[in-house]
Amino acid sequence: MLGGFLAWAVQFTVIYGVTSTVCARGWADTTVLGAGIVPFTVAGTTLVAAVAAAAFLVHALRKHRRLQSADASVTDVFLIQGAVLISAFSIAAILWHGLPALILPACS
Amino acid sequence: MNAPESPKSFERDTSEFPNPVPRPKDELEKLKRPWVPPKGLSFITAVNNTYVGMWYVGTALLFFVLAGILALIMRTQLASPESDLVGHDLYNQLFTMHGTVMMFLFAVPAVEAASVYLLPNMQAARDLPFPRLSAYAFWAYFVGGLVFFSTIFFGLAPKSGWFMYPPLSSLKYSPEDNADWWLLGIGFIEISAIAGAIEIIVGVMKTRAIGMSLDKMPIYSWAMIVFAAMIIVGFPAIILGTLLLEMERAFDWPFFIAERGGDPLLWQHLFWFFGHPEVYIIFIPATGMVSMIVPALAQTPLVGYRLIVLALIATGFLSFGLWVHHMFATGLPKMSLSFFSAASTAVAVPSGIQVFAWIATIAAGRMKLNTPSLFIIGFLFIFVLGGLTGVMVAMVPFDWQAHDTYFVVAHLHYVLIGGMVFPLFAALYFWIPAASKRPLSERLGRWVFGLMFLGVNVTFFPMHITGLIGMPRRVYTYPVGMEWHELNLISTVGAFMIAAGVALFIYDMLRNFRPVQDQNAGNVWNAGTLEWLPNGNYGVRSIPVITSREPLWDQANLAKDVEAGRYYLPGTVTGGRETIVTSPFDARPQYILQIPGPGWQPLLAAVFTAGFFLLLTVKLVFPSIVCGVLAVGCVIWWLWETDPGPVRPPADIGGGFTVPVYVTGPMNHSWWGMISLLVVCGMIFTCLVFSYLFLWLVNPGAWPPEGVVVPHFLYGAVVGALYLASAALIVWASRNLRGEDRRRPASVPILIAIALLLFVAGSAMDLWSHWQTGLSPKEHAYGAAVYGIVSFQVLFVGVTLIMGLYTIARWLAGKLDSVRRTTFDNTMLFWYYTTAQGLGGAAVVYGFPKLVGGY
Amino acid sequence: MDLKSTRPRPSRALDPLLACTRWLALVSGVPVLAGCSGIQSALDPAGNDAYEIYLLTIVMTVGGTLIFVGVTALLLYAIFSRPEQRAWLGTRRTIVYGGLAFPIVTLTFLLPYGLTVMRDTDVPTADALQIEVIGEQFWWRVRYPAEQGQPEVTTANEVALPIGRRVTVTVTAADVIHSFWIPNLAGKIDMIPGRVNRFSFTVERPGVYRGVCAEFCGDQHALMAFDVLAMEDAEFSAWRAAQAAPAREPVTPFLERGRELFRSGGCGNCHAIRGTEANGQFGPDLTHVGSRRTIGAGQFPNNIGTLGGWIANTQHLKPGVRMPSYGMLTGEDLRAIAGYLESLK
Structure with missing residues (x-):
C-alpha cells in the first residue's frame, strides 16, 4: 500500500545524499555519460522512482479491478484503493523532486 | 493456543446477538468490581484511561496557560520600542520557555492526552493495552514538566532558544546550568511522549471494536496511528541530538565544536529532522479530531474518507522530507535546498485534500453554528491562511528574506494556533459532554471563540508585515524610528484579547465542568461514533460488532443493546480487568488481554525517572544515580506483575467465539509494543x-x-x-x-x-x-x-x-x-x-x- | 573596465513605495500606518536580487489572497447557502478537484518559478567585489581584501558598497551562529563557526540601508546591526582609499591627550588604530571610527557625546558585550578620549 511513498523516500534519500556528498567534497565536476554527476543522479533517480511508483499504480489498479469482480472483503478493496491513491500522488511528488535538475546548477 | 486468522473480513448477521438477555444478575457487578478506582490518597495510583486521560489533558492545559502568560509578558515588552519592562536575560528565557513549553509540554502532550481519553472509547475497548505505561508517561511528564517550568522563577531557565543551536548552547557560550535544564528536561519528556506513542500504536492496531476493520476505523484512529508512527520515527533524532550535546557539555566530546572537527550544523540536522515532523505530529491528531467533529455537527458521514486517509499518510511521509526548510539560509548548495522546497510544496496537497473534504462534508450536511462548529470554522480560516504563507516560505528565495523574521512568527502561529489550538478547543467543547455531568456553556463559548478568533488575527496578521519590513525574531527590544511600533502595539492588543478568551474559557470550565464516569451529559450532538455509547470506568458494557463508520447512526438500538450486554464479553471471564484484542486489519477477536490495575509502580518509577534526570541537571550525581537505580527497580517491580500466563482455559465471549486469555508470539500486544520500541x-x-x-x-x-x-x-x-x-x-x-x-x-x-x-x-x-x-x-x-x-x-x-x-x-x-x-x-x-x-x-x-x- | 552589472535594473514601472502600498492594500484589513519604504525593509528593494524576491513575494501574495478568498467563500457558501443549492459541493468531486488537482496544478507552476528565482539570485560573478564579514558577539568585523591595486581595508559595523557592481560577501562567525541580512538588498546568509558561506548581490540604488543579525546569538542579539552605504563607484573608491589610510594624527593638545589616555588605558589591547601602537584584534578596528555613522553595532548616532557615554556605560547600554564599562574615567578624560575617537575620520 505504501509502495509509492517508499519510492519517494528512496529517491529523496539518494538525491539529497549524493548532492550533499558531492558538493561537500568538491566532486561536482565528475561526469557520468557526459552529464554532471549531480544532475545525472537526480534525473536518473527521479526516473527510476517515477517508474517504480507508476508500476505500483498499474499493479494496484489491476488488482483493484480483479478484486471488484471477485467477492473480496471490504478491507482488501479499501487497502487497494489506498494504494492507487498513494502511488498516483507519489508520482507527482517524485517528479517535483526531479525538477531542480533541469533548472539549478549542481553546487553553488 | 493462538486463534486462527481468517483472510476474509469479519462479517456476521447482526440481527442475532452474540449473547442472550437477560444477563445473569451479578454479571455487571462482577464487571464493575475490578475497575473501581482506589480510594483516598491511593486514588493517584489509578491507571484507568479515563482518569489518566483527564489528568493528562488538564496538565497540558495548565502548561498552555503558563506558556501563554510568558507570551503576554513578551508582548507587553514589545508594545513599545526600547521598553524597559524586562531585561535581555529574562526576555531570552521567556521566548525560549514559551516555545519549549508550548511545543513539548503543551502541544504534544495535549494531543496524546486527548487520545488516552478518547481512543479506547472510540474503539469500544475497555482501556488501552498498557494502562500503566500511560500512567508512567503522565507522571513523568507531570513531575518533570512542573520542575522544568519552575526554573523560570529562579532565572535558571534555558535561554538559547527552543532550538538550542550550538555553539550558543554549548558549554563555552552557556556555561551555566540553564542549557542542561533544557537538554535533560526535554530529553526525558520525549521519553514520556514515546511511551505514549507506543501505547497508541498498539491501542489502535490491536484493541478495536469487533468488525472495526481498517476501512471502518474512525479517522481519529487513523490520525493517531500516523501520529504515533511519526513520533517513533522522528523523536529519536532529537533524543540523540540532546544526548550528543549533553555529552559535549558534560564530557567535552566535540560533536559540534568546529575547531575540533565537529560541526554546529549537525545539531541543526538532528533537531529539524525531529522539529519539522513535530509540527505535523501536533497537527495530525488535531485534523483527526476535526474529521470526527465535522461529520457529527453536520449530521452526515465524512465525505472522502479514503482521501483523508491518504492525506494523513502522505503528510506522515512527506513531513520527513522537510527538515532543511528551516535551514535554507545555512549556505547549503541550492540543489540540496530545492529538494526540500519541492517536498514543502508537496506537503501542501494533503492539507488541501483535508480542507476540501471538510468543506464538502459541511456542504453535504447541515452545520449549526454552535461553539464547536465556530471553532472549526475559525480553524479553517486561520489554518488556510497559515498554510498559504507556508507555501510562500517553501520558496527558497522568499524564505531567505522571511526566515527568522516576524513573518515566520506570524506563519507558525497561524498554522499552530489554527492547526492545533482551535481544533483542541473545538474538541473540548465537543467532547466534554462525554466526560462531564454538564456540557460547557454555549453562550460563554461564543464569547470565548469571538475573543480568541479576533485576538489571533489581530495579534498575528500584522506580524507578516512587521517581518517583511525588517523586524527579526527573538529581539528583546527594537529601536525607535523603525516604523515597527504601531504594528507591534496592535499585536500586543491582540495577545490580550486571546488571553481574555482563554480566561473566559477557564471560568466556563470551573462553572460547568463536573467530571463523571457514568451519568455524563450524553450524546448531545447525536454523533455517530462509539465514544458516545453509554459507558463507565470499565468502558462499554459489551463490546459491539460494528458494520459501518458511524455505527450509532447506522445500527439501530446499538446503544441500548450494548448497555444490555447483548454483545461480546458482557462481563469478566478472569475476574480482573480485561479487554478484547483484535486482529490489526479486519478486527476479529483474537484473545482476551488481562489488563493490569492500579498500582504505585508506574507512579514511583516516573517520579524516580524524573528525579534521575533533574538531579543530574544540577550535578547532584550521587542522588541522581540512587534515583536511577530506584526507577529501574520500580520498573522491574511493575513488570513482575505482568505476563500472567493462561490463568484459565479459553473463554466464551459470546456468539460462539471462544478465545484464549493468553497468547504469545506476533499476535501478542506486548510483541507489538516491543517491535515499536525497537x-x-x-x-x-x-x-x-x-x-x-x-x-x-x-x-x-x-x-x-x-x-x-x-x-x-x-x-x-x-x-x-x-x-x-x-x-x-x-x-x-x-x-x-x-x-x-x-x-x-x-x-x-x-x-x-x-x-x-x-x-x-x-x-x-x-x-x-x-x-x-x-x-x-x-x-x-x-x-x-x-x-x-x-x-x-x-x-x-x-x-x-x-x-x-x-x-x-x-x-x-x-x-x-x-x-x-x-x-x-x-x-x-x-x-x-x-x-x-x-x-x-x-x-x-x-x-x-x-x-x-x-x- | 565596466563595473556596471549587465543585469537589468529594476523596472521603474513598479516603484517600490507604490507597490508596497498596493501590497498592503491587497492583504490587509488592518490599518497600517507604517510605510514599507524603510532602510531595513524587504518591501523596498534596492537591488536586483531583492527585487526578484520582491516580485516573487507579490506574485505569491496576490495568488495566496485569491486562493484564501476563494476557499473562505466556499466555506461560507457550504454553511449558509440553501441545502439544495450547495448539494453539488458536498461530494468527493470537490475534494478531487479542489484539494488534489488544483493544488497540484498551481504548485507545478509555482515551484519552477521559485526555483528560477533561486537560480537567478545570489549568483557569484568573477569580477565581483569581495567582502569578508565575520559575525562576533555582538558586532561585525568587516574586511575588504586587496584587489586590483586597491589596498586592503578593515573596518567594523559598516559596509560600503558600490552600486551596479556585483558584490560577494564571504561570511563566517568567530563564536556562535549569526546571520547576515540586509533586507533591502538580498536575503540572509548564516554565519556559522567553522563554515565559510558566500552570498552575492547587486545594489542598484544609492542610499543608506541597515543590516541586522537574524539568527539568535545570545544576550544582545537584538542590538546587533550595521550600516550599509551604497554609493556611486567614484565615491566608493574614495571611501576605500580613505579607510585604507592610517589614522589621523591628533591636531590639538586636547586630542593628543585623548590618544595618550587611549594608550595608557589599555584600549589598544582590544582595539586597533592603524598608525599607532594600538593593535588589539579582539574588538572592532577603530582606525576610522569617527567616519562611521553609528556606534555600538548600529545602535547610537556617532558623536562625542554618545562615544563618551558608550565608553563609560557600555554594560548599561548594551549589557553582556565583551567591553567593560570605563565608569572610573573623569568627565574630562572621557571627553578627551571621545574627542580623539571622533576625530578619527
Whole structure:
C-alpha cells in the first residue's frame, strides 16, 4: 500500500545524499555519460522512482479491478484503493523532486 | 493456543446477538468490581484511561496557560520600542520557555492526552493495552514538566532558544546550568511522549471494536496511528541530538565544536529532522479530531474518507522530507535546498485534500453554528491562511528574506494556533459532554471563540508585515524610528484579547465542568461514533460488532443493546480487568488481554525517572544515580506483575467465539509494543550513524585524523562473532522453550547466562580495542563519534544484561515456561536487535575508515 | 573596465513605495500606518536580487489572497447557502478537484518559478567585489581584501558598497551562529563557526540601508546591526582609499591627550588604530571610527557625546558585550578620549 511513498523516500534519500556528498567534497565536476554527476543522479533517480511508483499504480489498479469482480472483503478493496491513491500522488511528488535538475546548477 | 486468522473480513448477521438477555444478575457487578478506582490518597495510583486521560489533558492545559502568560509578558515588552519592562536575560528565557513549553509540554502532550481519553472509547475497548505505561508517561511528564517550568522563577531557565543551536548552547557560550535544564528536561519528556506513542500504536492496531476493520476505523484512529508512527520515527533524532550535546557539555566530546572537527550544523540536522515532523505530529491528531467533529455537527458521514486517509499518510511521509526548510539560509548548495522546497510544496496537497473534504462534508450536511462548529470554522480560516504563507516560505528565495523574521512568527502561529489550538478547543467543547455531568456553556463559548478568533488575527496578521519590513525574531527590544511600533502595539492588543478568551474559557470550565464516569451529559450532538455509547470506568458494557463508520447512526438500538450486554464479553471471564484484542486489519477477536490495575509502580518509577534526570541537571550525581537505580527497580517491580500466563482455559465471549486469555508470539500486544520500541532504538542508532557519516563529510582528509590508528579489523570481527554467538544461544534457548506442555527446561537460564557473558565480553572488547590505541573522545570529533557508537552499544548491552537476568529470575520463580513465555520473547527480540545494532556499529567503526582510505 | 552589472535594473514601472502600498492594500484589513519604504525593509528593494524576491513575494501574495478568498467563500457558501443549492459541493468531486488537482496544478507552476528565482539570485560573478564579514558577539568585523591595486581595508559595523557592481560577501562567525541580512538588498546568509558561506548581490540604488543579525546569538542579539552605504563607484573608491589610510594624527593638545589616555588605558589591547601602537584584534578596528555613522553595532548616532557615554556605560547600554564599562574615567578624560575617537575620520 505504501509502495509509492517508499519510492519517494528512496529517491529523496539518494538525491539529497549524493548532492550533499558531492558538493561537500568538491566532486561536482565528475561526469557520468557526459552529464554532471549531480544532475545525472537526480534525473536518473527521479526516473527510476517515477517508474517504480507508476508500476505500483498499474499493479494496484489491476488488482483493484480483479478484486471488484471477485467477492473480496471490504478491507482488501479499501487497502487497494489506498494504494492507487498513494502511488498516483507519489508520482507527482517524485517528479517535483526531479525538477531542480533541469533548472539549478549542481553546487553553488 | 493462538486463534486462527481468517483472510476474509469479519462479517456476521447482526440481527442475532452474540449473547442472550437477560444477563445473569451479578454479571455487571462482577464487571464493575475490578475497575473501581482506589480510594483516598491511593486514588493517584489509578491507571484507568479515563482518569489518566483527564489528568493528562488538564496538565497540558495548565502548561498552555503558563506558556501563554510568558507570551503576554513578551508582548507587553514589545508594545513599545526600547521598553524597559524586562531585561535581555529574562526576555531570552521567556521566548525560549514559551516555545519549549508550548511545543513539548503543551502541544504534544495535549494531543496524546486527548487520545488516552478518547481512543479506547472510540474503539469500544475497555482501556488501552498498557494502562500503566500511560500512567508512567503522565507522571513523568507531570513531575518533570512542573520542575522544568519552575526554573523560570529562579532565572535558571534555558535561554538559547527552543532550538538550542550550538555553539550558543554549548558549554563555552552557556556555561551555566540553564542549557542542561533544557537538554535533560526535554530529553526525558520525549521519553514520556514515546511511551505514549507506543501505547497508541498498539491501542489502535490491536484493541478495536469487533468488525472495526481498517476501512471502518474512525479517522481519529487513523490520525493517531500516523501520529504515533511519526513520533517513533522522528523523536529519536532529537533524543540523540540532546544526548550528543549533553555529552559535549558534560564530557567535552566535540560533536559540534568546529575547531575540533565537529560541526554546529549537525545539531541543526538532528533537531529539524525531529522539529519539522513535530509540527505535523501536533497537527495530525488535531485534523483527526476535526474529521470526527465535522461529520457529527453536520449530521452526515465524512465525505472522502479514503482521501483523508491518504492525506494523513502522505503528510506522515512527506513531513520527513522537510527538515532543511528551516535551514535554507545555512549556505547549503541550492540543489540540496530545492529538494526540500519541492517536498514543502508537496506537503501542501494533503492539507488541501483535508480542507476540501471538510468543506464538502459541511456542504453535504447541515452545520449549526454552535461553539464547536465556530471553532472549526475559525480553524479553517486561520489554518488556510497559515498554510498559504507556508507555501510562500517553501520558496527558497522568499524564505531567505522571511526566515527568522516576524513573518515566520506570524506563519507558525497561524498554522499552530489554527492547526492545533482551535481544533483542541473545538474538541473540548465537543467532547466534554462525554466526560462531564454538564456540557460547557454555549453562550460563554461564543464569547470565548469571538475573543480568541479576533485576538489571533489581530495579534498575528500584522506580524507578516512587521517581518517583511525588517523586524527579526527573538529581539528583546527594537529601536525607535523603525516604523515597527504601531504594528507591534496592535499585536500586543491582540495577545490580550486571546488571553481574555482563554480566561473566559477557564471560568466556563470551573462553572460547568463536573467530571463523571457514568451519568455524563450524553450524546448531545447525536454523533455517530462509539465514544458516545453509554459507558463507565470499565468502558462499554459489551463490546459491539460494528458494520459501518458511524455505527450509532447506522445500527439501530446499538446503544441500548450494548448497555444490555447483548454483545461480546458482557462481563469478566478472569475476574480482573480485561479487554478484547483484535486482529490489526479486519478486527476479529483474537484473545482476551488481562489488563493490569492500579498500582504505585508506574507512579514511583516516573517520579524516580524524573528525579534521575533533574538531579543530574544540577550535578547532584550521587542522588541522581540512587534515583536511577530506584526507577529501574520500580520498573522491574511493575513488570513482575505482568505476563500472567493462561490463568484459565479459553473463554466464551459470546456468539460462539471462544478465545484464549493468553497468547504469545506476533499476535501478542506486548510483541507489538516491543517491535515499536525497537523501531525507536533503530532510529536513534540510524541517526547516530548518520552523525558519524556527517562528521566524516565535514572533515575531508581527517578520517581518522592524523596520528589516530583504527584498530585492526580482526578486533571488529571478533566483537561481531561474540555478538552473533550470543544471539545464536538465545535462538537455541528459544527452541528449547517450545511446546504446549508448559515445560521449563533448565537449559534456558544456563544458555541465557552464557549468552550474557558473551555479550558483555563482546562490548568490553569493543571498548577496549579503541582505548588501547590511545583514541580520545575529546580531541577530535572522530573520537567522539567512535566512542558515541561504541558507548551506545555498551548501553544496550547493559539493558540486555538487566533483561537477561530478569528473565532468568522469572524462570527461577517458576513464572516462565514454554507457554507463558512473553517475558522471554521480549528479551529475545531486544537481544536480536542489540546484536544487529552491534554488528552495524562494528561495521561502521572498524570498516568505514578503511573504506574511505584511512589507515 | 565596466563595473556596471549587465543585469537589468529594476523596472521603474513598479516603484517600490507604490507597490508596497498596493501590497498592503491587497492583504490587509488592518490599518497600517507604517510605510514599507524603510532602510531595513524587504518591501523596498534596492537591488536586483531583492527585487526578484520582491516580485516573487507579490506574485505569491496576490495568488495566496485569491486562493484564501476563494476557499473562505466556499466555506461560507457550504454553511449558509440553501441545502439544495450547495448539494453539488458536498461530494468527493470537490475534494478531487479542489484539494488534489488544483493544488497540484498551481504548485507545478509555482515551484519552477521559485526555483528560477533561486537560480537567478545570489549568483557569484568573477569580477565581483569581495567582502569578508565575520559575525562576533555582538558586532561585525568587516574586511575588504586587496584587489586590483586597491589596498586592503578593515573596518567594523559598516559596509560600503558600490552600486551596479556585483558584490560577494564571504561570511563566517568567530563564536556562535549569526546571520547576515540586509533586507533591502538580498536575503540572509548564516554565519556559522567553522563554515565559510558566500552570498552575492547587486545594489542598484544609492542610499543608506541597515543590516541586522537574524539568527539568535545570545544576550544582545537584538542590538546587533550595521550600516550599509551604497554609493556611486567614484565615491566608493574614495571611501576605500580613505579607510585604507592610517589614522589621523591628533591636531590639538586636547586630542593628543585623548590618544595618550587611549594608550595608557589599555584600549589598544582590544582595539586597533592603524598608525599607532594600538593593535588589539579582539574588538572592532577603530582606525576610522569617527567616519562611521553609528556606534555600538548600529545602535547610537556617532558623536562625542554618545562615544563618551558608550565608553563609560557600555554594560548599561548594551549589557553582556565583551567591553567593560570605563565608569572610573573623569568627565574630562572621557571627553578627551571621545574627542580623539571622533576625530578619527
